[in-house]
Amino acid sequence: MTGPLPYTDTKSVGAADFYFAINATFRFIRRQLGEAALHQYWTDLGSRYFAPVSLHWKTGNIPAVANYWRAFFAAEPGAEVTVTEASDHVLLDVRVCPAIAQPAGLTVRVLGGNGSCHQTFAATQAPQDLADIREAI
Amino acid sequence: MIGCYDFCGHYEWTFQWLHDQRDDDLVHQFWDEAIGGDSQSHASKLIREKGFTGMGEYWAHTLAEEAAGYATTQGDGVFRLDINDCPSKGFLLRNNLEQYPDYCDHCIGWIGSVMETAGFAIDHQHNHCGQCWWEFRRQGTPSDTPAKSPWLFRNFHTDTFHLASGPKDKQSSSHD
Numbered sequence: 001m002t003g004p005l006p007y008t009d010t011k012s013v014g015a016a017d018f019y020f021a022i023n024a025t026f027r028f029i030r031r032q033l034g035e036a037a038l039h040q041y042w043t044d045l046g047s048r049y050f051a052p053v054s055l056h057w058k059t060g061n062i063p064a065v066a067n068y069w070r071a072f073f074a075a076e077p078g079a080e081v082t083v084t085e086a087s088d089h090v091l092l093d094v095r096v097c098p099a100i101a102q103p104a105g106l107t108v109r110v111l112g113g114n115g116s117c118h119q120t121f122a123a124t125q126a127p128q129d130l131a132d133i134r135e136a137i
Numbered sequence: 138m139i140g141c142y143d144f145c146g147h148y149e150w151t152f153q154w155l156h157d158q159r160d161d162d163l164v165h166q167f168w169d170e171a172i173g174g175d176s177q178s179h180a181s182k183l184i185r186e187k188g189f190t191g192m193g194e195y196w197a198h199t200l201a202e203e204a205a206g207y208a209t210t211q212g213d214g215v216f217r218l219d220i221n222d223c224p225s226k227g228f229l230l231r232n233n234l235e236q237y238p239d240y241c242d243h244c245i246g247w248i249g250s251v252m253e254t255a256g257f258a259i260d261h262q263h264n265h266c267g268q269c270w271w272e273f274r275r276q277g278t279p280s281d282t283p284a285k286s287p288w289l290f291r292n293f294h295t296d297t298f299h300l301a302s303g304p305k306d307k308q309s310s311s312h313d
Contacts, residue, residue, distance in 0.1 A: 007143040007232040011224075014142035015202045021176040022139055025151060028171035033158060041154060045139070049150045075142035099138065 004064070004071035006052035016077045019099045066090045073098075145228040152237035164237070165304055168246025177247060185255040189216040192273060215280075216273045223267040230267065241265055241296065242304040249303035258300045264293040 030038045047054070057064050066085035069092055073081040080096035100108050109125050111118045113134035139147060155164045173181065180199075183191035189211050196218060200207045206222030229240060241263040248271075252259055258276050263269035274280055280300065297309045 005143070007146045007228070007234065009142060009224075009228050010231075014140060014144060016141060017176075017199065017202065018141035018144035018148075021144065021148065021172060022141070024171040024175035025148075025167075027175065028167055029155075032163065032166070037158065041151075044154060045147060045150070049147050072138075072140060072142070076140050097138070099141070 001052050001056045004056075004067040005075070006050070006056070009075075013075055013077050016098065022099070062086070062088065062090060143228070143232075145225045146232060146234050148243075149229055149234060149240050150236050152240070152243065154236075156237065165246055168243050169250045169303070172243070173247035173249075173251045177251065181251045181254065184251060184257075188255070188257075189273075192216045192218075214274055214278055218271040218273075220267075220269050223269065226265070226267040239265070239296070241269065242307075244269070245298060245301060245306075246304050249301060249306070253302040259298060259302065261298040261301065262295055264295045266293050268293075 026038060026041075029041050053068060056068070060067075062085060066083050069081070069083045069090065073079040073083070076098040078096060079098040080094075082093040082095070084091040084093070097108070109120045109128050109132070111120075111132045114137055117133075152164050152167075155167055180195045183195050185191070187194065193209055193211065193216070196207070196209055200220075207218065207220045209219075210217045226240060229235060244263070245259065245261060249259060252273060253276075256276050257273045258278070258280075260272040260274075260280055261269065272280065295311050296307055297311070298306055299308050301307075
């Protein structure tokens with residue numbers, strides 16, 4: 001990777017219509033291959049397609065993580081995200097998630113963490129209970 | 138989070154992942170169901186309800202948003218789409234991304250069934266370098282076997298479809 005993102009385009013921001021295709025892909029894999037296969041798809045996507053990102057983070061540490069997320073959300077249409085870089089961690093404050101809030105009009109609630117979680121997407125939900133998100137180990 | 142900025146990259150990667158889970162039939166089913174029948178269902182509705190006018194509306198929006206180099210023309214009984222700078226294939230070429238052997242087939246993979254349902258047949262060529270053309274006619278309307286367009290330069294690998302409705306209708310695949 002020469003910049004903060006592994007793959008670059010000629011346009012500065014992506015097309016929001018593609019969020020629908022991403023979601024349709026998840027639905028298709030779950031319907032055809034099952035829940036476990038969908039989890040495997042996400043794992044493979046992270047470890048293979050995004051392998052350059054892992055490598056970049058491993059060598060660049062905290063600043064590389066922060067730079068990645070700044071560049072990532074700058075290229076996503078309608079994202080409102082603050083990336084705060086500290087000496088030992090990076091904090092993402094996602095005020096508007098471009099994939100959920102704008103095209104889909106949905107909210108997301110997370111249960112679990114540390115590599116295993118349930119995420120529920122729906123139009124209306126009770127506020128996120130932060131106790132449902134496990135502290136990182 | 139999986140973003141839309143590099144969508145074409147993980148989309149193409151997904152084709153090979155699906156192939157590895159089962160076979161090409163699953164990839165074709167993905168294009169047909171997940172893209173044509175699900176995420177692009179608005180295109181299907183537009184084209185079913187408005188025919189050529191719906192095609193013009195759909196591609197004007199989509200290709201403008203993706204910053205494509207393209208032209209559409211509507212003739213007597215035919216709607217034609219010429220893409221001379223495909224943003225999707227262009228992204229893959231510029232980033233040297235190729236997991237699946239024929240990325241370009243994904244277009245007819247989802248457009249094919251959308252058009253078939255709406256009552257149209259497809260003539261099409263793509264050259265795997267970001268250029269392609271399409272002609273849509275009402276099913277039953279005769280058309281000549283496609284001749285190569287002048288912008289499909291030599292030394293490109295060109296796939297040809299005639300009166301087609303999906304990737305399995307590929308008539309020829311030639312290397313000039």
